[in-house]
Amino acid sequence: MRRIIAILLLIILAVGISLSLAKIPFGTPKTKVGKYYIEEGIEETGATNIVTSVVVNYRGFDTLGEVTVLFIAAIGLGAVLSTVRKKTAREIEPASLVLSTGCRVLFPLILTFGTYIFIHGHLTPGGGFQGGAIIASGFLLIYLGCRERRISRTASNLVESLGGLTFVIIGLLGLVFSGYFLLNFLPKGTANALFSAGVIPVIYIAIGFKVGSELASIIDNLIEES
Amino acid sequence: MIFVFFLILLMLIAAMAASVFRDLISAVIAAALVSLIASILFYFLQAPDVAMAEAAIGAALTAAIFIIAIRRTERYEE
Amino acid sequence: MSFLDSYIYYIGAFGLILVGLYIILVKRNLIKVIVGLGILDTGVNLFLISVGYITKGTAPIFSRPGIDPEQMVDPIPQALVLTAIVIGVAVLALALSLAIRLYQHYGTLNLRKIREQKW
Numbered sequence: 374m375r376r377i378i379a380i381l382l383l384i385i386l387a388v389g390i391s392l393s394l395a396k397i398p399f400g401t402p403k404t405k406v407g408k409y410y411i412e413e414g415i416e417e418t419g420a421t422n423i424v425t426s427v428v429v430n431y432r433g434f435d436t437l438g439e440v441t442v443l444f445i446a447a448i449g450l451g452a453v454l455s456t457v458r459k460k461t462a463r464e465i466e467p468a469s470l471v472l473s474t475g476c477r478v479l480f481p482l483i484l485t486f487g488t489y490i491f492i493h494g495h496l497t498p499g500g501g502f503q504g505g506a507i508i509a510s511g512f513l514l515i516y517l518g519c520r521e522r523r524i525s526r527t528a529s530n531l532v533e534s535l536g537g538l539t540f541v542i543i544g545l546l547g548l549v550f551s552g553y554f555l556l557n558f559l560p561k562g563t564a565n566a567l568f569s570a571g572v573i574p575v576i577y578i579a580i581g582f583k584v585g586s587e588l589a590s591i592i593d594n595l596i597e598e599s
Numbered sequence: 600m601i602f603v604f605f606l607i608l609l610m611l612i613a614a615m616a617a618s619v620f621r622d623l624i625s626a627v628i629a630a631a632l633v634s635l636i637a638s639i640l641f642y643f644l645q646a647p648d649v650a651m652a653e654a655a656i657g658a659a660l661t662a663a664i665f666i667i668a669i670r671r672t673e674r675y676e677e
Numbered sequence: 678m679s680f681l682d683s684y685i686y687y688i689g690a691f692g693l694i695l696v697g698l699y700i701i702l703v704k705r706n707l708i709k710v711i712v713g714l715g716i717l718d719t720g721v722n723l724f725l726i727s728v729g730y731i732t733k734g735t736a737p738i739f740s741r742p743g744i745d746p747e748q749m750v751d752p753i754p755q756a757l758v759l760t761a762i763v764i765g766v767a768v769l770a771l772a773l774s775l776a777i778r779l780y781q782h783y784g785t786l787n788l789r790k791i792r793e794q795k796w
Contacts, residue, residue, distance in 0.1 A: 630716055641726060652759055665711075
């Protein structure tokens with residue numbers, strides 16, 4: 374009975390939306406703001422990756438809101454899971470030598486790759502969120518492969534808090550220097566160089582560290598059994 | 600163009616399979632396949648940043664936290 | 678078929694949204710409902726990026742100094758979808774922690790039985 378009502382509802386929804394989707398043409402330019410960001414982007418911000426300049430410079434306040442949402446989700450998960458009664462720890466047999474050696478060799482390589490991606494965020498495709506997710510995958514490999522090594526809780530909490538604090542302090546420094554929150558106040562330099570685009574690489578490095586340690590601590594909270 | 604058509608067909612079949620499977624770990628792996636094919640389609644739509652983010656977050660980390668949560672509860676549906 | 682050629686991305690994204698809604702409405706196990714939420718999220722992101730595509734355009738990055746800025750795709754939907762993907766994974770993690778807590782309190786994850794028990 375419930376299944377039939379659900380299918381009827383979905384058919385009505387499908388007919389309604391497909392009638393209105395036929396009016397949206399595929400592949401034609403639709404807004405003019407995008408054209409403005411592409412043409413004036415390099416002179417105003419100095420970053421050659423236009424998506425990075427939109428995320429950090431033109432809409433930087435939305436990125437601050439997203440970092441806050443991620444922080445609240447990590448805190449909420451830690452608070453709910455601290456009241457769950459933990460089962461008695463089962464006998465875990467340690468992993469074989471090949472597996473644990475392989476994990477230990479791969480871990481610094483993955484960390485280096487993730488750091489490379491978020492440092493060059495303003496020149497090539499990439500940025501803070503992608504690099505942070507790759508770093509969290511490296512930590513997941515350590516938690517699954519060699520179980521004896523644990524990352525200390527206080528170190529990851531410290532890195533995460535410092536990352537978030539750096540972002541807010543850079544915004545407040547923009548307010549102090551010129552009266553606008555999150556203004557780009559460092560010199561812009563020449564395009565396509567590593568030290569260019571003002572304050573954008575600094576913000577992305579802070580976001581990269583924060584997102585990486587936050588996702589790793591989410592996985593640590595879920596795994597912990599004793 | 601035929602290639603894109605077959606990829607989208609495979610993505611829809613994987614999504615329908617994720618709703619039919621009774622073993623929850625198979626359903627999670629079908630959802631990770633949907634995320635992987637969406638990441639390839641993002642690349643064909645000329646969006647490399649979004650493709651990198653979806654491949655790292657949607658296909659790897661989401662499947663990992665689902666499997667850890669299933670391990671702490673039951674594995675088979677009802 | 679030129680009709681299929683131009684609208685195939687919309688049909689794919691919209692099909693994912695419909696499958697996600699079906700799983701949320703009909704299925705009874707809580708973890709399967711959360712899987713459906715994830716599929717719905719992926720479908721909406723795919724739809725947003727396919728709206729911003731321009732035919733024969735290229736990615737919005739000035740990697741060489743000679744690229745024509747007239748032929749780039751729209752960069753704004755890509756910035757918004759980047760935010761939406763990260764928020765989606767945060768919501769899934771919080772929902773899974775609530776599911777683990779429910780399982781410890783009621784002993785089952787079947788939504789019918791949880792509604793019947795009521796403390």
